[in-house]
Amino acid sequence: MTDIQTIDRLRRIGWRGDTLPANGRRLARVVAQHRAGYELHDGDHLFGAQPAGYFLKRGLDPSERPAVGDFVEIEEGKPPHIVTVLPRRTTLSRAAAGERYERQLIATNIDYVLVLTGLDGDFNPARIERYLSLTEGSGAQPVVLLSKLDIRDDAQELLDALAARLPAGTPVHAINGKDPSSVAMLSSYLGPGDSAVLVGSSGAGKSTLTNTLLGRERMATGAVREHDSRGRHTTTHRALLELPSGGCLIDTPGMRELKLTGDENLDLFADIETLAESCRFADCGHGSEPGCAVQAALDSGELSHDRWRNYLKLRDEREEQAATLEARLRRQRGGRPPVRPHGQRGARERD
The missing domain is CATH 1.10.40.50 (Probable gtpase engc; domain 3)
Structure with missing residues (x-):
C-alpha cells in the first residue's frame, strides 16, 4: 500500500496530517482504553495494543499517556506496542474527582463537543454552562443538544430561553434521539474526517442517540429513574466509533462530577x-x-x-x-x- 493510500485510509478516522512516520512505524488511532490495554484502529482494522514501558512509569503525568482520540505510533510485535503519542490538535479534559489534583483527559483530536441534556428532569442550564466552560480552551466547538424532544410540548420555549442565556452563535438544537430524521441535522458536525465527543449525564440519551447515528443497536440503553431522570451507566468506557456519515463519534460514560481544571477563561x-x-x-x-x-x-x-x-x-x-x-x-x-x-x-x- 502506498503512502497516499495509507493517508487516505487514515483520513477516514480523522487524521489531518500529510506525511507518515519516517521510521517505519505504523500509525493508528486510540478508540478505547481498558484495564488490559488499548484498542486501536488504522483506518481498516481494529486491533489491540499495549503501552510501551515509558507510559507505565509511576509519577508520569496522566496527560502524557495515550487517550481516546489520540493518534499514536506503533511498533509491531505480539502484541503491538504504543511507543509515541503524536501532538494533539485539540484536548478536552476535566479535573479528576478527589482531593488530589489530577487532570483527566476526556477526548483528544476532536472538532466538536456535543453536550447532550435531556428535556426531562435532567435539564439544567447551570450544568450546561459548566460543560461549555470546560470546553473553552479545548480547541473544539461546543454544540448543545436537548434530547427527548418528544416528551415536551414547550421545548421551543426552553430552547429559546437557553439560547438567550448562552453566548451568541452557540449552536443549540432540540432533538428526538430515537428519530433518524430528527438527528439528521447532526451530519453537519459528523461529516467525513470530522471527530466529535458526546458528553452528558447518565440517562440523557447518549447511547440512544449513538445507536440512531450508527443505524443499529450497538450501545446498551436503559431506563431513567422517575424522580430525577437519572440513568445507570450503560456506557462504561470511552469509545471512538465510525459513523455511516463518515465522521467519528466518541461516546463517554455519564459524568456526575465536572470539576474545572483551573485553565478556563470563562x-x-x-x-x-x-x-x-x-x-x-x-x-x-x-x-x-x-x-x-x-x-x-x-x-x-x-x-x-x-x-x-x-x-x-x-x-x-x-x-x-x-x-x-x-x-x-x-x-x-x-x-x-x-x-x-x-x-x-x-x-x-x-x-
Missing part, C-alpha cells in the same frame, strides 16, 4: 465581566457599593440571578483549581511561592 460570561468593568469602583465587590453596574443589571432583570450565582460558583472554583495547580507545579519545581507586595484594598474609583 469567556462564556464575558458579558458579566464587561458589566463589572463598568462599576464605579475598580475593586467593587458587587454587593451594596454605590455605582455597581452588576447590581443594577440584576435589579433591572438584564442579568438573571441564577446566571450570576453560577458565574460566581464557577469563577471561585476556577480560581481554587488554578491555585491548587500552581502549588503542585511549584512543588515539582522545588521552588517557593512568589513574594507578592501587600497593598491596601480600598474603595478606589476608576479613572
Whole structure:
C-alpha cells in the first residue's frame, strides 16, 4: 500500500496530517482504553495494543499517556506496542474527582463537543454552562443538544430561553434521539474526517442517540429513574466509533462530577465581566457599593440571578483549581511561592 493510500485510509478516522512516520512505524488511532490495554484502529482494522514501558512509569503525568482520540505510533510485535503519542490538535479534559489534583483527559483530536441534556428532569442550564466552560480552551466547538424532544410540548420555549442565556452563535438544537430524521441535522458536525465527543449525564440519551447515528443497536440503553431522570451507566468506557456519515463519534460514560481544571477563561460570561468593568469602583465587590453596574443589571432583570450565582460558583472554583495547580507545579519545581507586595484594598474609583 502506498503512502497516499495509507493517508487516505487514515483520513477516514480523522487524521489531518500529510506525511507518515519516517521510521517505519505504523500509525493508528486510540478508540478505547481498558484495564488490559488499548484498542486501536488504522483506518481498516481494529486491533489491540499495549503501552510501551515509558507510559507505565509511576509519577508520569496522566496527560502524557495515550487517550481516546489520540493518534499514536506503533511498533509491531505480539502484541503491538504504543511507543509515541503524536501532538494533539485539540484536548478536552476535566479535573479528576478527589482531593488530589489530577487532570483527566476526556477526548483528544476532536472538532466538536456535543453536550447532550435531556428535556426531562435532567435539564439544567447551570450544568450546561459548566460543560461549555470546560470546553473553552479545548480547541473544539461546543454544540448543545436537548434530547427527548418528544416528551415536551414547550421545548421551543426552553430552547429559546437557553439560547438567550448562552453566548451568541452557540449552536443549540432540540432533538428526538430515537428519530433518524430528527438527528439528521447532526451530519453537519459528523461529516467525513470530522471527530466529535458526546458528553452528558447518565440517562440523557447518549447511547440512544449513538445507536440512531450508527443505524443499529450497538450501545446498551436503559431506563431513567422517575424522580430525577437519572440513568445507570450503560456506557462504561470511552469509545471512538465510525459513523455511516463518515465522521467519528466518541461516546463517554455519564459524568456526575465536572470539576474545572483551573485553565478556563470563562469567556462564556464575558458579558458579566464587561458589566463589572463598568462599576464605579475598580475593586467593587458587587454587593451594596454605590455605582455597581452588576447590581443594577440584576435589579433591572438584564442579568438573571441564577446566571450570576453560577458565574460566581464557577469563577471561585476556577480560581481554587488554578491555585491548587500552581502549588503542585511549584512543588515539582522545588521552588517557593512568589513574594507578592501587600497593598491596601480600598474603595478606589476608576479613572
